[in-house]
Amino acid sequence: EVQLVETGGGLIQPGGSLRLSCAASGFTVSNYYMSWVRQAPGKGLEWVSVIYTGDRILYADSVKGRFTISRDNSKNMLSLQMNSLRAEDTAVYYCARWGGNHFFDYWGQGTLVTVSS
């Protein structure tokens, strides 16, 4: 059974850093494109970043230069390092697996990041 479990969320001050992790089971993360998607409170979904199987990486303009996505194949995990956090980064962050042509077939339960002083 495919499972994605995110951890690492919490309350952080503006300008601070936080690292999110996503533990995968039931499949091998190195064989799939993997993404982070976020959802601000009461708002819609926003794609954040993707890491392709060949390690090509893309970011949304809103996080480019501040967030770094990575994959640890030995631990079958995905991570998101978030630096220079802003109030507008407050959201539930989901880890998601790409199922094929630009869609997500499995999602984690999400982890809440709150950026506030």
Place this chain on the structure above:
Amino acid sequence: QSALTQPASVSGSPGQSITISCTGTSSDVGGYNFVSWYQQHPGKAPKLIIYDVIDRPSGVSNRFSGSKSGITASLTISGLQAEDEADYYCSSYTTRNPLVFGSGTKVTVL
């Protein structure tokens, strides 16, 4: 990249059919058959219900169907049930980014 345009809310009575639209541009919805739809209940993660415009993942009810015409994709829910009350998001491949989501539609079962 602006979000794809969806109606904020759609409602219907049990047993009825409703349709949710998702309007983009020729650089996303209109240019590629890579539209997907997600259902999200309050406090839960999104769930894939339609991919590649018309395909349903295994286990998803055939009451959900997708289509596309020009720059507008649509999700139809037939035989509306109380459990269908949720938020629905479309998504599409886009030339500028890997993908873009719609603004979301709240479905209410009257």
